[in-house]
Amino acid sequence: MVTETEILEKLGTVMDPEIPGLSIVEMGMVGEVRVRQDEVAVDLIPTFLGCPALELIQQRVEAALKPYGATVRFRYDIPWSSDRINQAGRARLAAWGVAPPLPETRTLPRCPLCGSPNTEKQSDFGPSLCRALYYCRDCQQPFEGMKTI
């Protein structure tokens, strides 16, 4: 019989479609995993409403859990927030050049390229709804940051 830990390990192989190498577990998208008799059920928490990748993510999760015949669904009653992204996920975002979301007390992210706090926001509309565009005054490079919600 499969355990919740094994299911979580499988879920850790499902990547966010927008950021290669970032898993949905690291993104904090896994709500609840239930294993009961032969039944496996996984609740996913959608990240940013309007991100177009939810259907794709659900398909990937179903494919990864196919041997277990898992029931996969999105729950909309649990609000996802950027606080759910774990440390590994934040490190991956930074390595990919996307500034991780900040605690709400800070308003501007550090530059993921040079680490400078001397940044400014250029636009709330990045390449996807999840991201905003920033500019680093020190290395004079634009960069993307995950929006804090």
Ligand SMILES: [Zn+2]
């Ligand atoms: Zn910089």
